[in-house]
Amino acid sequence: MTDSASETAQAVADAIDSEETIDLLQEMVQIPSPYFEEHDCAEFVYEWLDERGLDPEYHHVSEPDITEYEGDNVIARIEGTDPDAPTVLLNGHIDTVKLVEAWEEDPCSGRIEDGKLYGQGACDMKGGVAGIMAAFAALAESDVEPRGDVLLTAVVDEEGPYGLGSDRLIRDGLLDEVDVAVVTEPGPILSQSEVENPALILGARGRFLYDVTVTGLAAHGSQPEKGTNAVVDAGRVAEALDELPVDSHPLLGDGSVCPLLIEGGSQTLSVPESARVMADRHVVPGEDEATVREQAETAIADLDLDSDVEIDFRESPDPGIKYGPYVTDRDHPLVGAFEDATRSVAGVDPAVAYFSSVGDFNYFGDPDRADLPTLIVGPDGENIHSAGEFVYTDEVVEVARIVAEGTTRLVC
Numbered sequence: 001m002t003d004s005a006s007e008t009a010q011a012v013a014d015a016i017d018s019e020e021t022i023d024l025l026q027e028m029v030q031i032p033s034p035y036f037e038e039h040d041c042a043e044f045v046y047e048w049l050d051e052r053g054l055d056p057e058y059h060h061v062s063e064p065d066i067t068e069y070e071g072d073n074v075i076a077r078i079e080g081t082d083p084d085a086p087t088v089l090l091n092g093h094i095d096t097v098k099l100v101e102a103w104e105e106d107p108c109s110g111r112i113e114d115g116k117l118y119g120q121g122a123c124d125m126k127g128g129v130a131g132i133m134a135a136f137a138a139l140a141e142s143d144v145e146p147r148g149d150v151l152l153t154a155v156v157d158e159e160g161p162y163g164l165g166s167d168r169l170i171r172d173g174l175l176d177e178v179d180v181a182v183v184t185e186p187g188p189i190l191s192q193s194e195v196e197n198p199a200l201i202l203g204a205r206g207r208f209l210y211d212v213t214v215t216g217l218a219a220h221g222s223q224p225e226k227g228t229n230a231v232v233d234a235g236r237v238a239e240a241l242d243e244l245p246v247d248s249h250p251l252l253g254d255g256s257v258c259p260l261l262i263e264g265g266s267q268t269l270s271v272p273e274s275a276r277v278m279a280d281r282h283v284v285p286g287e288d289e290a291t292v293r294e295q296a297e298t299a300i301a302d303l304d305l306d307s308d309v310e311i312d313f314r315e316s317p318d319p320g321i322k323y324g325p326y327v328t329d330r331d332h333p334l335v336g337a338f339e340d341a342t343r344s345v346a347g348v349d350p351a352v353a354y355f356s357s358v359g360d361f362n363y364f365g366d367p368d369r370a371d372l373p374t375l376i377v378g379p380d381g382e383n384i385h386s387a388g389e390f391v392y393t394d395e396v397v398e399v400a401r402i403v404a405e406g407t408t409r410l411v412c
């Protein structure tokens with residue numbers, strides 16, 4: 001990249017006003033938007049973009065079968081001049097977890113104190129959404145004529161059970177022309193290793209959720225030998241799952257298993273005839289659905305239970321909805337552009353880390369789904385998904401500038 005192109009990218013980042021960006025964040029935090037109830041926040045994002053002449057559109061998300069959800073992503077595009085130049089996706093989710101009851105203040109106060117902005121979703125991830133909106137607007141309003149496109153997507157239902165908003169972007173072909181994805185989820189706080197911002201997160205483990213049905217045989221509870229106790233066998237299944245072998249990956253670490261739920265039986269004096277076990281299984285590359293199923297089948301067969309055991313994965317609106325693991329190549333130009341941008345904005349080299357759990361970024365990075373080089377860079381805070389959640393306001397502005405500069409470097 002030439003010196004003048006670097007200067008152009010820096011100028012776009014410098015145009016981001018910190019006060020405006022924090023005001024934008026505060027307004028978004030003050031609009032409650034737990035998953036499946038994002039309408040007001042989507043409308044706010046739409047209007048913010050519309051007032052700036054940035055031509056937003058609603059993109060409808062419908063899932064009639066399981067969740068009966070209807071909602072709207074908000075998208076906007078900066079058109080580049082060269083169809084062969086890369087298209088950059090900027091993605092963030094506008095929903096939060098359900099408002100946690102333990103807050104000692106209004107969970108949507110947006111109160112700012114000591115450089116921390118408080119509220120449900122402040123860190124996860126309205127801070128990051130404010131960052132990409134500010135970066136998008138700065139590039140659109142600059143004199144720069146980008147060669148490549150920039151696609152802004154403020155999506156719904158990331159915190160809900162299926163990541164329906166980003167899933168729908170892929171299904172409707174909106175990412176077909178996209179070359180790289182940038183997601184501004186909180187970074188270091190959810191990474192595998194102890195790093196601090198500025199940090200670039202270059203991969204994530206994947207996840208499956210076992211849903212195991214155990215069927216025994218009912219009998220009078222005073223004569224348990226005449227039945228097969230599904231609750232007891234479910235306990236054995238949970239233990240066997242807990243001890244499953246897991247693979248290891250040099251960058252993503254180890255896979256993991258965590259039994260989450262056992263249910264079944266009743267207070268009636270009957271041998272319980274059915275029970276259910278659910279277990280989380282985080283995976284690394286090489287551990288796919290078939291491997292993970294086979295591992296559980298083998299471990300459970302070894303138990304030689306009298307109950308019938310049926311191993312499944314949680315119900316899903318579509319078999320394509322799953323969280324595969326991914327790793328983004330460190331040498332990809334996306335990473336180089338954001339390393340340069342971080343050095344320019346923050347004056348230091350970014351840390352590089354990998355995410356511990358899953359999110360919409362898996363849909364983008366997973367070779368079986370959008371298969372995009374995917375990078376997470378986001379502001380940190382504390383108490384994500386709980387009471388007292390906050391984000392560091394200076395990191396929100398820093399991320400906005402890194403995204404603005406990194407994206408400009410890629411599309412210019």
Ligand SMILES: [Zn+2]
Pocket residue numbers: 093124125158185186359
């Ligand atoms: Zn999130």
